[in-house]
Amino acid sequence: MNNNKRKPLVAGNWKMNGNRSLVTAFNDAFENNAVDNVDVVICPPALYLSAFSTQAFALGGQDVSHLDNGAHTGDLSADMLCELGCKYAIVGHSERRDDHGESNSLVAEKAKKSIASGLTPIICVGESLDIRESGQVESFIGEQLDALVNGLTVEELSKSVLAYEPVWAIGTGKTASPEQAQDVHEFIRGYFAKVDAELAQGLRILYGGSVKADNAKTLFAQQDVDGGLIGGASLKTEDFISICQAAN
Numbered sequence: 001m002n003n004n005k006r007k008p009l010v011a012g013n014w015k016m017n018g019n020r021s022l023v024t025a026f027n028d029a030f031e032n033n034a035v036d037n038v039d040v041v042i043c044p045p046a047l048y049l050s051a052f053s054t055q056a057f058a059l060g061g062q063d064v065s066h067l068d069n070g071a072h073t074g075d076l077s078a079d080m081l082c083e084l085g086c087k088y089a090i091v092g093h094s095e096r097r098d099d100h101g102e103s104n105s106l107v108a109e110k111a112k113k114s115i116a117s118g119l120t121p122i123i124c125v126g127e128s129l130d131i132r133e134s135g136q137v138e139s140f141i142g143e144q145l146d147a148l149v150n151g152l153t154v155e156e157l158s159k160s161v162l163a164y165e166p167v168w169a170i171g172t173g174k175t176a177s178p179e180q181a182q183d184v185h186e187f188i189r190g191y192f193a194k195v196d197a198e199l200a201q202g203l204r205i206l207y208g209g210s211v212k213a214d215n216a217k218t219l220f221a222q223q224d225v226d227g228g229l230i231g232g233a234s235l236k237t238e239d240f241i242s243i244c245q246a247a248n
């Protein structure tokens, strides 16, 4: 693991996968395999949240509304997630941005609402292959970050976690190389350093995109990589536990 003072965090995003027996498997596996010195989070489909019984990891929502309550069919509020025991909520995942047209400013509103309710938002940013191939990674991610800095105070940002998830690496088996990941993480930390040096130093920035048990350690060893946001490999207890241990 890198030698900075930020506590590593590994979050599993089950997406629209899993069932009650997977919940049971995770309850059992984590009771028997402690992961030390790493904050571990599972973000299952929300209707399974109440089926978890272990205290070995925290729970998170995969998305959250920017609104308090009301006539918004299918949406879940931050308070509801809190009531079901969540400590975190993923916001701005590229699948939400693509499937539901979520804008940078909406993502910032969701992060703000999460913090107001006591949740830690895991705010996702990342570029498509087109953007990368046209050499616009930093300007594209810079715009995603601009919306956060415009919408959230430094104090709110310091209660957030960032996740860099290159869209071309999600579910494709094409992981960013450790150098590619480090380059963007360094850019993100540098961006926040211009806002507030202490904020940037303490901000946890996770990498997500085809993280597996066999590549996690080298990714997590990068100076500015503080853990991971894991999709496919978070659906298997053994793989996910190995990835969590690689962050220690």
Ligand SMILES: O=C(CO)COP(=O)(O)O
Pocket (backbone or CB within 6 Å): 013, 093, 165, 169, 170, 171, 172, 173, 208, 209, 210, 211, 229, 230, 231, 232, 233
């Ligand atoms: O989108 C992701 C996590 O949020 C990454 O998914 P994969 O690990 O399946 O590539």
